[in-house]
Amino acid sequence: MNKRKFRKANEEVSTLGFGAMRLPVTDPNDSGTINKEEAAKMIRYAIDHGINYIDTAVPYHNQQGEKFVGEVLKDGYREKVYLTTKLPCWDIKEYGDFEKIFEEQIRKLDVDFLDFYLLHAMHKKTWDNVKKLGVLSFLDQLKEQGKIRFAGFSFHDNLATFKEIIDSYDWDVCQIQFNYFDREAKAYLDYASSKGIDVIVMEPLRGGGLVNELPDEILELYNSAPIKRNLAEWSFRWLYNHPEIKVILSGMSTMEQVKDNLRIFENAQANSMPEEEVAIVDKAYAIFKDRILVPCTACQYCMPCPSGVRIPLMFENYNTYSMFGNNEKYIKRYQGWKKREENKFTADQCIGCRLCEEKCPQSIIISERMTDIEKVMG
Numbered sequence: 286m287n288k289r290k291f292r293k294a295n296e297e298v299s300t301l302g303f304g305a306m307r308l309p310v311t312d313p314n315d316s317g318t319i320n321k322e323e324a325a326k327m328i329r330y331a332i333d334h335g336i337n338y339i340d341t342a343v344p345y346h347n348q349q350g351e352k353f354v355g356e357v358l359k360d361g362y363r364e365k366v367y368l369t370t371k372l373p374c375w376d377i378k379e380y381g382d383f384e385k386i387f388e389e390q391i392r393k394l395d396v397d398f399l400d401f402y403l404l405h406a407m408h409k410k411t412w413d414n415v416k417k418l419g420v421l422s423f424l425d426q427l428k429e430q431g432k433i434r435f436a437g438f439s440f441h442d443n444l445a446t447f448k449e450i451i452d453s454y455d456w457d458v459c460q461i462q463f464n465y466f467d468r469e470a471k472a473y474l475d476y477a478s479s480k481g482i483d484v485i486v487m488e489p490l491r492g493g494g495l496v497n498e499l500p501d502e503i504l505e506l507y508n509s510a511p512i513k514r515n516l517a518e519w520s521f522r523w524l525y526n527h528p529e530i531k532v533i534l535s536g537m538s539t540m541e542q543v544k545d546n547l548r549i550f551e552n553a554q555a556n557s558m559p560e561e562e563v564a565i566v567d568k569a570y571a572i573f574k575d576r577i578l579v580p581c582t583a584c585q586y587c588m589p590c591p592s593g594v595r596i597p598l599m600f601e602n603y604n605t606y607s608m609f610g611n612n613e614k615y616i617k618r619y620q621g622w623k624k625r626e627e628n629k630f631t632a633d634q635c636i637g638c639r640l641c642e643e644k645c646p647q648s649i650i651i652s653e654r655m656t657d658i659e660k661v662m663g
């Protein structure tokens with residue numbers, strides 16, 4: 286297993302990390318029903334074959350994830366890995382909650398300390414809240430007490446907020462969503478890296494979308510490439526080509542995937558992908574881009590909408606639907622939003638006032654596109 290060195294943490298980590306969010310389950314409708322026997326086999330097999338970074342969090346597997354990971358890491362496995370869990374920042378109402386939640390996490394994992402502790406899923410609102418309530422002093426305190434070794438955050442918001450968070454503390458690591466489809470996140474990677482903060486990648490296959498949901502055009506492209514690789518391998522190789530990335534977390538769901546990914550990462554060197562192969566992945570990305578229906582850049586100038594429509598989100602969902610081969614999943618997502626009783630924000634709420642259109646730098650005729658979205662997805 287290829288390893289890379291964290292700069293601040295000064296530790297050698299396996300380039301492939303185990304994201305314990307998509308373990309096998311016995312009931313597909315209940316993520317809490319972890320198939321413990323199979324999942325334990327998979328995690329221990331991965332560790333026995335060189336993976337030394339494990340990522341979990343409070344909500345994974347319907348709150349059962351941390352306890353299960355703790356059980357799997359018995360019998361000497363804890364000592365073989367860097368263990369990460371995350372603070373569920375959305376649950377923090379006052380300073381005392383930090384400690385209460387952390388102690389509960391340590392208890393569930395049944396460990397004395399964590400290697401990495403991340404603020405989970407930071408976006409502007411949660412960041413402002415936990416910062417105000419003193420999360421940075423809390424992290425300092427945990428480090429001083431030896432309860433965590435390194436601190437970081439995982440992120441889901443825009444670049445401005447990312448920079449603000451990066452510049453607010455002496456972070457050891459950050460976790461971002463990055464893959465060849467979501468390649469705009471390279472700006473985050475570059476910024477963190479320029480500040481000496483190492484990057485851990487989540488959703489490298491877009492939660493499986495880059496292997497399970499590709500339109501025919503992209504499948505044909507890969508099938509006709511001179512070199513034969515499976516779809517996971519194309520995505521992973523493109524990612525680990527980036528030297529700034531230290532760990533790529535994969536949420537493996539079967540033993541076959543564990544074995545396949547161990548093979549793919551056996552020699553995961555940065556800057557190792559030949560230009561001709563990078564060009565093939567770039568072509569796949571270009572095909573995705575060509576399928577975009579609305580040229581929205583999510584600049585948010587159109588917001589707020591007087592009728593409450595979350596315009597950029599509507600476009601993001603509509604575009605993703607089209608890019609991934611008119612995938613039903615995004616229709617279901619839309620319809621789920623539409624069923625909300627309060628704070629309705631779907632395209633059908635548009636009253637055609639067109640105030641947003643005056644502000645759109647891309648000159649999108651937003652009201653007409655909202656009608657299209659409702660027709661297709663509603």
Ligand SMILES: NC(=O)c1ccc[n+]([C@@H]2O[C@H](COP(=O)([O-])OP(=O)(O)OC[C@H]3O[C@@H](n4cnc5c(N)ncnc54)[C@H](OP(=O)(O)O)[C@@H]3O)[C@@H](O)[C@H]2O)c1
Pocket residue numbers: 303304305306307340341405406439440460486487488489490491492493494496497517534535536537538539541542543545546
């Ligand atoms: N901090 C955060 O906010 C946050 C958010 C998301 C994720 N994460 C962490 O990041 C980890 C990685 O993200 P992710 O789980 O979305 O990873 P991912 O690698 O993008 O998606 C995992 C899925 O990809 C498919 N897959 C993996 N290896 C494969 C292979 N060799 N061949 C074919 N299919 C393969 C499987 O899908 P199928 O089984 O459906 O085929 C699997 O469930 C998570 O597990 C979690 O630990 C953190």
